[in-house]
Amino acid sequence: MKKIINDPETVVQDALRGMQAAHSDLLTVHHDPAVIVRADAPVAGKVALISGGGSGHEPLHGGFVGRGMLAAACPGPVFTSPTSDQVVDAIARTDGGAGALLIVKNYTGDVLNFEMAAELAETEVRSVVIDDDVAVKDSLYTAGRRGVGGTVLLEKIVGAAAERGDDLAACEALALRVIASVRSMGLALTACTVPHVGEPSFELADDEMEIGIGIHGEPGRQKVPVSTASEMVAALLEPILSDLPFSSGDRVLLFTNGMGGTPLIELYLAHGIAEQLLADRGITVERRLVGPYITSLEMQGMSITLLRLDDEMVELWDAPVHTPALRWGV
Amino acid sequence: MKKIINDPETVVQDALRGMQAAHSDLLTVHHDPAVIVRADAPVAGKVALISGGGSGHEPLHGGFVGRGMLAAACPGPVFTSPTSDQVVDAIARTDGGAGALLIVKNYTGDVLNFEMAAELAETEVRSVVIDDDVAVKDSLYTAGRRGVGGTVLLEKIVGAAAERGDDLAACEALALRVIASVRSMGLALTACTVPHVGEPSFELADDEMEIGIGIHGEPGRQKVPVSTASEMVAALLEPILSDLPFSSGDRVLLFTNGMGGTPLIELYLAHGIAEQLLADRGITVERRLVGPYITSLEMQGMSITLLRLDDEMVELWDAPVHTPALRWGV
């Protein structure tokens, strides 16, 4: 295992220290319990948007703390959900009197810990669960779809609504609308190695890739031979398109995401192919995001997320945001 | 070789198509010869800042085209300098009547091609050569130091000067001042694979890292056993500090850069260590940049760049910039 770390036991804490040093104008890092809070929190009269999850997906979630996005993020250990203590602390530190909306990615651990926190919190709290990964069957026989790339778009759009002063019920309703309109799928060319495990999370031969991977080093739907970029993009887009389904005339935001170890040149290449495929289907790409925004440590691979837009979502997407990882209009 | 590409022969062209699709508001991509030009070029009365180099270092340089930074970038094949034709074309397309300043990273190929272009161009052209890599001895017996991470800072600061209307001589003088004040060094945990080569550029055992690497998959000064992050950061910072030299009381910009395959959590961790080491030396970190901004394909590793700041550089660093990879104040 080759990593730029001192000790697997302290990797999250050490990285948080670096984040604090790099972005002290935007956020304040509290340790024990670990919470990353907007520098100007609590913001009076505004809904506090709070998320969190295992570490190792940076910039998600800490990199999205700041004006127009998250009020706080709760970083768990690598690939392990945070504890309810962290979430309770985040709620308390960001309480501006308008309640808190928790954005929970659909994993059993995250759901249970955020649920306990919501029960314990002293503020009015609502939770939404995002489950946009079409690689997982949503049936009685699974824990349901995972929350993946759509989370980034959800946090941006609902963050803008909270920033403009929408109340808790409005933020929740908007969040549910975004969740209903967003779908994602990912693939991996290489596995990643969790620091405290020390070996790759799954095996992939030199000529294999894994389609339908999650963001925690979980293997996916199937191992297949490595193909061309065009085939890869089609393998991700088709299940997304047929799921919602998206159809000709739809306006979408296309998010081409890197898994952490993917060079940007490859991401742009894949993005170009996706734009072409969507144009061929009569789907209009109105907004786009390209880059590594929700990652799995050093995993090489990509995911595609498609969000069906309406006018309000476009307006909120374009609204100013000032966080370590997303910034515009400020 | 596992890559998200269709064909090693067309990888740059295919990626440029994706870049165009993703950022049509900011830039226009011309093919044959390949040039990435600011969408609003030529900007009348402003110096056109132009750079370029081999591809595979994204977001450098194309990701820095836009308001307040580059007027144009010339992407060569992967790790191969662009041709003089591309540079001549970039100069012609961005000619706003105030001349062009070429930012050339010090590699023989880049220097020769930009030099030929400057001879052939019909506009007034000046060139500066950046050579900030302290891993290479600057002696009569080498091609001189390589241009690495300092290039990003140089393009931002001089781009801001060009944007505010500084003339060609002033931009050139400022560029030389930045070049004289900036130093970098990098290390690799893994090698990268150039698409048309198909195998890693150098060999590294499972417990080895390479100190002093360049950005083209060139091996570095020495192979050493993988160490802790604290030792890695010290191994990069010490040669940088003693070279200029930087000393107690200096104000600096600290740039912690990922080589393309490094997870952000590790970069933040390393950044935190670097901040601490500099604080211990009495050096004040006034500005910082953390992320993969000058990369070597999927290489895992990092580089550190330190720029000694003066008031004007701080002001120009903070000035608005609107490019695919760096954006603030807009």
Place this chain on the structure above:
Amino acid sequence: MIQDHRDELVRLDQAIGDADHGENMKRGFTAVVARLDAEPPDTPGKVLKLVATTLISTVGGAAGPLYGTAFLRAASAVGDASELDCDTVARALQAALDGVIARGKAAVGDKTMVDALTPAVAAASCAEGTVAAALAAAADAAAEGANSTVPMVARKGRASYLGERSAGHMDPGSRSTALLLRSFADTAAKS
């Protein structure tokens, strides 16, 4: 005890989950031991409560809230009794199982810790009368329950993403439940 089995639990979770169960449990129980050493509570109920809050605040993942809820419910069942008799222990185990089911909504056969805890509760009979005997029976049953998860296809938790591919591996949470019960039984036998 859990600490000694960290690597085994990590490996089990690596096969069908995300390779953190051993690390999560180790982190939690290391904290538990530290807090119990620092300020030993004076009743079994308080011990259980301290274990619960410590697990809730340190384990994270699915296992944190589930084990936390289990110990919290067990603490309530035990109340402020100063000594544990066999019936109280049996009631506490039942309460723990009810808590896990209430929180996680898993049933027997879903390939979770419920598959270890359910037979353990059933086996913790007080016919023989001693706490040690009841816990030993519970531990044996939990171990068998854990073994029974091997062929199962997971329907809850992270392993469920794998569908049919989850069969052939033991569920890590059922294994840690069996280990915990074994450690309670061993402690009871010694005292």
Place this chain on the structure above:
Amino acid sequence: MIQDHRDELVRLDQAIGDADHGENMKRGFTAVVARLDAEPPDTPGKVLKLVATTLISTVGGAAGPLYGTAFLRAASAVGDASELDCDTVARALQAALDGVIARGKAAVGDKTMVDALTPAVAAASCAEGTVAAALAAAADAAAEGANSTVPMVARKGRASYLGERSAGHMDPGSRSTALLLRSFADTAAKS
């Protein structure tokens, strides 16, 4: 010809450079062949000029401007002669070498293409009188010159970053120079 040796040149450049010399040269000469086929120029000088501009606009790297300048200078030396005699060829080779040195500032012993081209120019004697013989001698000398770069420590170009570590490998540019001269010699022998 160069195309056939792409992989060899890539491998040489991989050892002490950035593994692109073969790809760069292949890209350039593929374009050269295409352009010569499309619009065959009517004099040797125009051929050389077309080769020069094509290399300059397609090769990139260090080799593009160096070979481009070499062919440009050779074209000037040849002028508008309709046939090449031995003396013109010798002058053209000398002009090419001068151009490479003017642009790249390398001297013999720096481990560059200059180490192949310099002995080639010296060997291209017109004593025997035929172009074919002169070019054959030049090609032989260039091959030896390329071999002579193996033990050298590079002082120019990318290989110089390696310092002492550059010794023990042939310089890729000297090898491509030798290959080019061999191909000229073969062509001259056939015509």
